[in-house]
Amino acid sequence: MTGPVVVLGDTLLDRDVEGVVNRLCPDSPVPVLDEMAHVDRPGGAGLAAVFAAAQGAEVVLVTALADDAGAARLGVLLAAAGVQVYPLRLAGATPEKIRLRAGGRVLLRHDRGGGVSEPGEPAEAVLRVIDRASVVLVSDYGRGVARQPALRAALAATRAPVVWDPHPRGPAAVPGVRLATPNEAEVRELVEGSPGATRLATAAEGAERLRQRWRAGAVAVTLGPDGALLSQAGSTPLMVPAPVATEGDTCGAGDRFAATASLALAGGALVSEAVTEAVTEASAYVADGGVATALPQPVRRAPQPVHTAVAGDRVGVAAAAAVVARVRAAGGTVVATGGCFDLLHAGHLATLQAARQLGDCLVVCLNSDASVSGLKGPQRPVIGQADRGRLLAALSCVDAVLIFEESTPAAALSWLRPDIWVKGGDYATGGADGEALPEAEILRRWGGHSVVVPYLDGRSTTGLIAATRATGALA
Numbered sequence: 001m002t003g004p005v006v007v008l009g010d011t012l013l014d015r016d017v018e019g020v021v022n023r024l025c026p027d028s029p030v031p032v033l034d035e036m037a038h039v040d041r042p043g044g045a046g047l048a049a050v051f052a053a054a055q056g057a058e059v060v061l062v063t064a065l066a067d068d069a070g071a072a073r074l075g076v077l078l079a080a081a082g083v084q085v086y087p088l089r090l091a092g093a094t095p096e097k098i099r100l101r102a103g104g105r106v107l108l109r110h111d112r113g114g115g116v117s118e119p120g121e122p123a124e125a126v127l128r129v130i131d132r133a134s135v136v137l138v139s140d141y142g143r144g145v146a147r148q149p150a151l152r153a154a155l156a157a158t159r160a161p162v163v164w165d166p167h168p169r170g171p172a173a174v175p176g177v178r179l180a181t182p183n184e185a186e187v188r189e190l191v192e193g194s195p196g197a198t199r200l201a202t203a204a205e206g207a208e209r210l211r212q213r214w215r216a217g218a219v220a221v222t223l224g225p226d227g228a229l230l231s232q233a234g235s236t237p238l239m240v241p242a243p244v245a246t247e248g249d250t251c252g253a254g255d256r257f258a259a260t261a262s263l264a265l266a267g268g269a270l271v272s273e274a275v276t277e278a279v280t281e282a283s284a285y286v287a288d289g290g291v292a293t294a295l296p297q298p299v300r301r302a303p304q305p306v307h308t309a310v311a312g313d314r315v316g317v318a319a320a321a322a323v324v325a326r327v328r329a330a331g332g333t334v335v336a337t338g339g340c341f342d343l344l345h346a347g348h349l350a351t352l353q354a355a356r357q358l359g360d361c362l363v364v365c366l367n368s369d370a371s372v373s374g375l376k377g378p379q380r381p382v383i384g385q386a387d388r389g390r391l392l393a394a395l396s397c398v399d400a401v402l403i404f405e406e407s408t409p410a411a412a413l414s415w416l417r418p419d420i421w422v423k424g425g426d427y428a429t430g431g432a433d434g435e436a437l438p439e440a441e442i443l444r445r446w447g448g449h450s451v452v453v454p455y456l457d458g459r460s461t462t463g464l465i466a467a468t469r470a471t472g473a474l475a
Contacts (some may be wrong), residue, residue, distance in 0.1 A: 161266070
């Protein structure tokens with residue numbers, strides 16, 4: 001591969017709630033699920049990106065994220081999987097799928113939030129990354145990303161093979177895709193079949209008609225435990241059977257199929273070879289337990305966002321989301337900064353005040369206690385995250401505080417998408433060029449900018465702690 005694997009499409013927040021049922025509801029004859037545990041994961045295009053990243057590929061996800069807690073959670077999960085997020089703005093709420101499960105079976109699926117919405121315009125960095133991709137997987141879930149005109153133009157122009165995983169509510173594939181991967185239910189919705197035709201004949205006819213309609217190189221119709229049927233120009237359809245007949249949780253099997261085929265094509269495989277590999281991998285995925293066992297450990301263990309329990313506080317995901325959404329709705333400028341802010345001092349205050357003057361709100365991304373300890377050593381922080389957050393939020397120049405657990409604010413930034421990221425002048429040398437900031441490349445993904453503001457000389461948390469300990473005031 002010479003470039004990243006780019007996954008483009010709609011991302012959802014999926015949650016599996018596991019529990020036990022041992023009684024019926026007294027006011028209605030329905031089972032009562034006692035929740036024992038739950039697992040969050042990226043869904044839709046996000047899940048396909050996680051699968052690709054788990055195979056060791058460099059993965060870029062082009063998707064739309066809302067200004068809400070669901071998108072914040074997705075940012076954490078995708079960062080844990082090693083996925084680079086190039087976000088577009090999404091109006092409204094993050095779509096969520098919640099599966100209530102007991103005894104390995106789904107009792108009910110609850111969908112909420114986020115209907116079809118037109119995403120924001122992609123930044124130039126998004127178009128560049130599509131152009132240099134080794135393969136592009138369009139994971140369409142019918143919510144708008146695959147319809148975005150600038151993205152479709154970039155997909156039509158790229159020299160990389162394009163794999164299109166369609167949705168009946170989504171747009172047609174752009175002309176010239178290397179491989180489209182609908183399942184048989186989607187084929188039946190997209191193409192009217194011949195009455196009385198067998199299942200295999202329906203799949204073959206639908207694949208060929210879609211191939212011609214979309215001017216695609218090939219169409220592979222996935223047939224669940226029976227494998228896939230591949231239609232290419234000028235050849236008899238190829239039936240690729242599954243190596244073993246399996247039953248189990250098929251959630252995410254289509255994403256696993258499409259991601260595997262995409263990686264194979266990026267490595268130079270023929271379409272028939274890519275489809276064969278994808279059938280084998282998707283079958284093994286279901287046989288091994290599906291998404292419950294396939295998620296990488298970092299995603300399973302990704303910490304929950306830090307929330308505040310105090311009503312009216314300006315600390316937490318909800319507070320930051322409300323501020324950002326309000327400012328964006330008014331056409332304003334979102335400014336963010338970050339750091340440990342252990343022992344708040346005049347140097348911190350000068351940076352925060354200067355940052356606030358650059359826009360219409362200031363969100364502070366604050367390292368959690370665990371994050372500070374990892375960066376500064378076991379004796380830090382001196383002040384806990386709850387108190388540090390409260391002190392920052394009490395300043396008139398700070399509109400909200402977002403506490404993050406990772407070593408860097410990358411996940412938080414991919415969700416907040418600030419217009420301007422600010423750091424104090426001690427982060428640059430020799431003229432303080434904002435390009436020296438490690439967050440600068442991330443900001444470019446949505447057209448944001450990084451700047452450095454003047455820093456008060458002689459003010460340092462480390463120096464302050466050392467001086468205090470030297471006098472015996474800090475044990």
